[in-house]
Amino acid sequence: MLGPCFGVLFSRYLLQEGSSSTTTAWIFNTQSFIWNIMGVVTRPLTQEFGWRRVGIFGSILVSVSMIASAFTPYPEFLFFSFSLISGAGGGAVVCMCFTVIPLYFDRRRGLANGIMMAGVCMGQIVGPPLARLLQDEFGFTGATLILGGIILHSCVGVSFFHPVEWHMKRSPAQVVSQTQEGSLPLISQGNGKLSVREGLVISHSEMSFSESLCEVESGVTSEFMLAKNLGIVSRPLRSSYCTLRNNSTLALSTLDIASNAAMQDTERNDDQLRSDEDDETRCWSICSVLLRVIHSTISDLGVLRSPRACILAFGGTFCINGYLNFMMMVPFAMQAAGHTLEASAWCLSSSAISNLLMRLMVSSLSDWSKFNMRACHMAGFGIISFTIFIFPFLSDLTHLLVTMALFGCGVGATMGLYNLVMIDVMGLENLAPVFGACCFMVAVGFICLGPLIGFVRDVSNSYALSMWVLAGMLLTSFTLWLFMPAAVRYDQRRLEEKEQQEPKKV
Known part of the structure; x- marks a missing residue:
């Protein structure tokens, strides 16, 4: 308007x-x-x-x-x-x-x-x-x-x-191929019970990630809550958790949930150190975002x-x-x-x-x-x-x-x-x-x-x-x-010349 x-x-x-x-x-x-x-x-x-x-x-x-x-x-x-x-x-x-x-x-x-x-x-x-x-x-x-x-x-x-990715349907063939690539299943079928194995839980929203993280840190071992939040295995994990933009990830160590709860006391002792590091990381993150935006703009x-x-x-x-x-x-x-x-x-x-x-x-x-x-x-x-x-x-x-x-x-x-x-x-x-x-x-x-x-x-x-x-x-x-039309022919000719020169360089 x-x-x-x-x-x-x-x-x-x-x-x-x-x-x-x-x-x-x-x-x-x-x-x-x-x-x-x-x-x-x-x-x-x-x-x-x-x-x-x-x-x-x-x-x-x-x-x-x-x-x-x-x-x-x-x-x-x-x-x-x-x-x-x-x-x-x-x-x-x-x-x-x-x-x-x-x-x-x-x-x-x-x-x-x-x-x-x-x-x-x-x-x-x-x-x-x-x-x-x-x-x-x-x-x-x-x-x-x-x-x-x-x-x-x-x-x-x-x-x-x-x-667009939110509305793309994954075909069964893709799921099977991911399983055959060597990734371990996140949910074991033994004894008909749920258990956490090595792997990476992919959460498709920030809310589901935060819910999963809170449940793990509080020591909740309810099989129902685990089944609700577990996702798809993509690769083996390091013994830490991390988050990624637009595709939040939760990495679980090879330790069981009880051991993970025991680790919380050690993490609390480092809260002050982590807060200082977070401030520095946040400042660097803002600068890196601006640099990426400027670089992408110039590239376009x-x-x-x-x-x-x-x-x-x-x-x-x-x-x-x-x-x-x-x-x-x-x-x-x-x-x-x-x-x-x-x-x-x-x-x-x-x-x-x-x-x-x-x-x-x-x-x-x-x-x-x-x-x-x-x-x-x-x-x-x-x-x-x-x-x-x-x-x-x-x-x-x-x-x-x-x-x-x-x-x-x-x-x-x-x-x-x-x-x-x-x-x-x-x-x-x-x-x-x-x-x-x-x-x-x-x-x-x-x-x-x-x-x-x-x-x-x-x-x-x-x-x-x-x-x-x-x-x-x-x-x-x-x-x-x-x-x-002349511009199209010029670009096409320049592309062909570039393709001819590449084999010579090799």
């Missing part, structure tokens, strides 16, 4: 405060910059902390951002309350959605992607009229507070971001060495910067032309409706082998460029609504295939790094190109000239994609 709602939500306040178009563009584009820069670090963060933790934290940040923006004392405060906080939180959640969905589906990946895209469009359909209605009823402060509460509900959706950006990835990144940069800045500018341009804020909200909603229908259609068609995703993607660039170019020439509200609906079709054709065309060009295994690299380039574009559009508007005092610059950016994206 945040991108399309920006103009409707903040235009009255910014115009009343006498904010310049350059300042307005900086606020919007700084938020978009941070939003997209999160695409680079989202994958490393989720590797360290998991999808749900990152997503829930990001959702809370966006809600806090809107609540803080409701009490902004001056326009520049929005750089902190809106641009920084909502950009970091919203970027983490939305960028995650684009990379999570393809991992769950193969045969119906396009349809699943279309359903996810429908959520994006529903925010664009409902957001502007809702923001305008809330402002009419409750004013700027009340409307922004209510939207902050609505956005907080995204935590419910994020709670379903389960790792290395994909830009490929010409195919560069075309994807720069094409997406000009496209996303162009159409989002146009949507931000529509409420200001229409009010300057004498139209009401309500009329501009309906124009944005009409584009969102056609955007939704087109995204669903092209995403579903992508599952069809004869559907040309690249041609459809390029056609979207052309449609967006054409509609932005003719928009300043129109004055009748009906014509504006039709033009915005056609604009939405172009956005839907392009963005509905945004991540799928990355898979088509670069492969599924490269989706996450390519998506992160594209987000990085889009973010840089918002800082370099977005404020430039506001500066052009202030210097020329013309919304039309600014929109024509945006139309030229979309035309540049279309032109770049004309070179994609």
Whole structure:
């Protein structure tokens, strides 16, 4: 909701405060910059902390951002309350959605992607009229507070971001093969009783691990509790216990439970020493996490060495910067032309409706082998460029609504295939790094190109000239994609040369 709602939500306040178009563009584009820069670090963060933790934290940040923006004392405060906080939180959640969905589906990946895209469009359909209605009823402060509460509900959706491994079924053949690899059975069958043998208990949740650990340390030897917590043997154990992230493990020594209970007295004597070591370990762990995130981020950006990835990144940069800045500018341009804020909200909603229908259609068609995703993607660039170019020439509200609906079709054709065309060009295994690299380039574009559009508007005092610059950016994206076949051939030739050189080195 945040991108399309920006103009409707903040235009009255910014115009009343006498904010310049350059300042307005900086606020919007700084938020978009941070939003997209999160695409680079989202994958490393989720590797360290998991999808749900990152997503829930990001959702809370966006809600806090809107609540803080409701009490902004001056326009520049929005750089902190809106641009920084909502950009970091919203970027983490939305960028995650684009990379999570393809991992769950193969045969119906396009349809699943279309359903996810429908959520994006529903925010664009409902957001502007809702923001305008809330402002009419409750004013700027009340409307922004209510939207902050609505956005907080995204935590419910994020709670379903389960790792794919949770839903993968283990075949009987895999279980048999693990047993034949020499691992000792954890539960002996002798005498019909349960007994702990050498092995590793795998617990698939933090709760089950903590329960198992407490039961062992307290000397509980109930056969029922052992049967409840024991898992699958994977390898022999050392005489200690340890925990691993996302796959907690409990290692039991070759001693029996009674001996294990006797060892507790010795462990208690070392509590103070262990607490000091834990503090040092915790500090080192935080540093190591940050280093891993930075290293993984830099590694992902290395994909830009490929010409195919560069075309994807720069094409997406000009496209996303162009159409989002146009949507931000529509409420200001229409009010300057004498139209009401309500009329501009309906124009944005009409584009969102056609955007939704087109995204669903092209995403579903992508599952069809004869559907040309690249041609459809390029056609979207052309449609967006054409509609932005003719928009300043129109004055009748009906014509504006039709033009915005056609604009939405172009956005839907392009963005509905945004991540799928990355898979088509670069492969599924490269989706996450390519998506992160594209987000990085889009973010840089918002800082370099977005404020430039506001500066052009202030210097020329013309919304039309600014929109024509945006139309030229979309035309540049279309032109770049004309070179994609040559880029594919170049990468293929370079790969073949590398394969030929490897045997010589050996």
